[in-house]
Amino acid sequence: MSKNIDPLSVIRLSVEKKVHGASHVFVVFGASGDLAKKKIYPVLWNLFKDELLPKETYIIGYARSKLSLEDLQSRWAPYLKVTDDDKSKFQEFLKINSYCSGNYDKTSDFARLDKMISEIGNCNRLFYLALPPTVYESVTLNIKATCMSKSDKWTRVIIEKPFGRDLDSSELLSNHLSSLFKEEEIYRIDHYLGKEMVQNLMVLRFGNRIFSPIWNRDSIASVVISFKEPFGTEGRGGYFNDFGIIRDVMQNHLLQLLTLVAMEKPPSTDAEDIRNEKVKVLKSIPPIVIDNVVLGQYVGNPEGNGEEKLGYLDDPTVPAGSTTPTFVTAALFVRNERWDGVPFLLRCGKALNERKAEVRIQFKDIPGDIFNEGKVKRNELVIRVQPNEAVYMKMMAKTPGMSFDCEETELDLTYGSRYKGIKMPEAYERLILDVFTGSQINFVRSDELYQAWRIFTPLLHQIEEEKPKPIPYVYGSRGPKESDELCATNNFIYTGTYKWSPSKI
Numbered sequence: 331m332s333k334n335i336d337p338l339s340v341i342r343l344s345v346e347k348k349v350h351g352a353s354h355v356f357v358v359f360g361a362s363g364d365l366a367k368k369k370i371y372p373v374l375w376n377l378f379k380d381e382l383l384p385k386e387t388y389i390i391g392y393a394r395s396k397l398s399l400e401d402l403q404s405r406w407a408p409y410l411k412v413t414d415d416d417k418s419k420f421q422e423f424l425k426i427n428s429y430c431s432g433n434y435d436k437t438s439d440f441a442r443l444d445k446m447i448s449e450i451g452n453c454n455r456l457f458y459l460a461l462p463p464t465v466y467e468s469v470t471l472n473i474k475a476t477c478m479s480k481s482d483k484w485t486r487v488i489i490e491k492p493f494g495r496d497l498d499s500s501e502l503l504s505n506h507l508s509s510l511f512k513e514e515e516i517y518r519i520d521h522y523l524g525k526e527m528v529q530n531l532m533v534l535r536f537g538n539r540i541f542s543p544i545w546n547r548d549s550i551a552s553v554v555i556s557f558k559e560p561f562g563t564e565g566r567g568g569y570f571n572d573f574g575i576i577r578d579v580m581q582n583h584l585l586q587l588l589t590l591v592a593m594e595k596p597p598s599t600d601a602e603d604i605r606n607e608k609v610k611v612l613k614s615i616p617p618i619v620i621d622n623v624v625l626g627q628y629v630g631n632p633e634g635n636g637e638e639k640l641g642y643l644d645d646p647t648v649p650a651g652s653t654t655p656t657f658v659t660a661a662l663f664v665r666n667e668r669w670d671g672v673p674f675l676l677r678c679g680k681a682l683n684e685r686k687a688e689v690r691i692q693f694k695d696i697p698g699d700i701f702n703e704g705k706v707k708r709n710e711l712v713i714r715v716q717p718n719e720a721v722y723m724k725m726m727a728k729t730p731g732m733s734f735d736c737e738e739t740e741l742d743l744t745y746g747s748r749y750k751g752i753k754m755p756e757a758y759e760r761l762i763l764d765v766f767t768g769s770q771i772n773f774v775r776s777d778e779l780y781q782a783w784r785i786f787t788p789l790l791h792q793i794e795e796e797k798p799k800p801i802p803y804v805y806g807s808r809g810p811k812e813s814d815e816l817c818a819t820n821n822f823i824y825t826g827t828y829k830w831s832p833s834k835i
């Protein structure tokens with residue numbers, strides 16, 4: 331693209347083209363809550379500020395609390411970035427916002443909401459459920475009964491995980507939703523699908539000739555998909571304890587990454603073509619067996635990063651003696667022609683040594699090594715999702731100079747240096763814009779969800795019934811050593827010999 335073209339103007343044009351100049355109302359259910367103030371309103375503000383929201387868009391917050399717009403605004407204040415230059419734009423943003431106080435189970439309150447929307451005009455309607463799942467049922471029933479759009483306009487409902495807690499409860503929710511809405515009206519958010527490097531996976535795989543011949547069991551030894559967070563449950567122990575790290579991160583975000591790495595090339599980039607391929611690959615994954623799993627739980631660290639860090643069980647919101655895992659590594663297998671025998675190691679944990687999400691594809695040893703035995707190390711292709719987005723290939727090269735020795739080095743695409751000054755949109759920004767434009771590529775379809783729960787439910791039930799004691803690991807460490815052992819027995823070789831020395835140029 332020419333340097334003179336503002337990339338945002340291209341997106342603006344494409345959004346306007348797709349919405350055909352229609353008016354929209356975006357309703358935030360749970361407007362007084364955490365997700366709304368930390369994510370949804372800041373994202374709506376960013377989209378508004380960048381003029382990416384369709385022109386005639388109005389936002390209505392809905393929650394039980396009796397709040398004025400000023401009250402709502404004071405909740406957003408710490409999370410919305412408004413600079414001095416933005417002040418007049420922010421006043422315009424306030425003008426498109428309003429608030430409706432009502433209960434989640436009272437049809438007459440939803441009728442009031444419908445009246446508010448109708449007063450704006452005949453418009454497309456987006457309903458974002460930033461709510462605990464306990465009220466999904468009554469809210470969606472009330473939307474259906476009173477708030478659907480009229481005549482030629484559409485309605486879209488955006489829901490957040492957890493989509494149930496196992497196969498049965500997820501099926502109940504899916505059946506409930508499908509009794510009210512068509513699949514194309516339901517947008518199940520997995521915010522990892524909105525991340526730049528996650529979206530990049532399809533382009534890397536299907537836009538490069540070099541990868542397709544080696545992207546299979548003949549060349550790939552193992553795939554490690556990691557999510558690491560350097561903080562514990564701090565304050566969220568109640569919610570987390572009920573769900574655990576498998577439901578919180580692995581069954582959704584990490585499994586989505588796996589499907590994008592493992593799926594076959596779709597016939598097109600249409601949402602249904604891509605989601606069909608994702609479902610196909612999920613169907614080839616048998617349920618995880620507990621022997622292929624390591625469970626961990628963090629314990630306190632008196633010297634954690636300069637200050638004492640409390641263990642999971644020290645969190646007052648966590649029930650005494652809880653065996654909920656805060657760290658899990660699991661080996662999954664895709665039983666199809668491309669992947670048979672290749673372990674996919676999913677690892678996720680809280681209170682670890684760093685923040686990191688990455689996909690690491692480790693290639694097999696080279697056959698017939700002619701160099702000094704043990705010198706040649708396996709190639710690795712690493713797609714670092716966050717932080718500091720990068721794609722790098724660890725490879726061997728001749729040591730520069732007179733000697734004919736070889737050493738480990740890398741081909742390195744670091745986004746921060748290659749794409750200086752490019753603003754990476756927040757995952758939620760992309761996803762919310764996708765809902766306006768009707769693209770379901772980055773949303774989870776009901777049959778995809780079914781398959782995801784099928785893979786994890788037997789393991790989750792076994793853990794809940796047998797309550798195996800998770801292996802303790804220290805807050806701020808890399809997690810239990812048994813996780814490395816599981817990776818090692820599943821054909822991931824860590825040598826510790828690779829050293830990165832980024833170029834100063």
Ligand SMILES: NC(=O)C1=CN([C@@H]2O[C@H](COP(=O)(O)OP(=O)(O)OC[C@H]3O[C@@H](n4cnc5c(N)ncnc54)[C@H](OP(=O)(O)O)[C@@H]3O)[C@@H](O)[C@H]2O)C=CC1
Binds near residue numbers: 712808826
């Ligand atoms: N463009 C860029 O920004 C680039 C950055 N780098 C940086 O260079 C550094 C090293 O590169 P990296 O790819 O991690 O290569 P390494 O070979 O150092 O690490 C490979 C993997 O092994 C894991 N590991 C660490 N210790 C053990 C162990 N004892 N047993 C088993 N596994 C272990 C690592 O971290 P863990 O298990 O803790 O997640 C990682 O998943 C990194 O900090 C990386 O970010 C490298 C290239 C390009």
Ligand SMILES: O=C1O[C@H](COP(=O)(O)O)[C@@H](O)[C@H](O)[C@H]1O
Binds near residue numbers: 559578579687
């Ligand atoms: O869905 C979740 O994701 C966050 C991590 O998201 P990220 O975009 O910051 O990587 C995690 O902290 C949370 O527990 C989980 O519910």
